[in-house]
Amino acid sequence: GAGVSQTPSNKVTEKGKYVELRCDPISGHTALYWYRQSLGQGPEFLIYFQGTGAADDSGLPNDRFFAVRPEGSVSTLKIQRTERGDSAVYLCASSPSAAAPGEQYFGPGTRLTVT
């Protein structure tokens, strides 16, 4: 079946602009995660959803970052007033449930460049 997909694959934006990054999880997976990976670093947790609700948003760096998952499937990560330091690869992952941590299946990522 289809894996996790993310769109766009690349996004270049100017400092101060608003961006939306989309994640389509594997069908039937109730848990969805967002991570951010800077060059040469491991992925850094941002937020995860169990169903429609954010179960843990402790990794969001500040209030410019927001994520939604209104119907418990597709999720959108929204970044307001982008800064150059937001440039990174944004990774989405899904798993059948967060209750008993199984492997998380990762998407290919969205490379965000803020100029």
Place this chain on the structure above:
Amino acid sequence: AQKVTQAQTEISVVEKEDVTLDCVYETRDTTYYLFWYKQPPSGELVFLIRRNSFDEQNEISGRYSWNFQKSTSSFNFTITASQVVDSAVYFCALSPRGKLIFGQGTELSVKP
């Protein structure tokens, strides 16, 4: 604090050599999971193994093996008879509940 340390930033070996990637973790939770992921040059993270904190049995899968030692908070990964296709960045991760906490990664280069 919850933390994963992969002290080896880069390792370079010649094909057919064995190589061990080190991982040390910190957590105060008594129940947690440990993972290894591979990130090849294409960029997509690939799951390799999950271990829960109550299962200290070593595991072998083909050329891959994992050594989990709770007493030293380590979860090391060995590749036997390495191949060029093993070249990638390998990440160790800790999951106390839900989210993954990744180490910095070890870049493995296997030369022919």
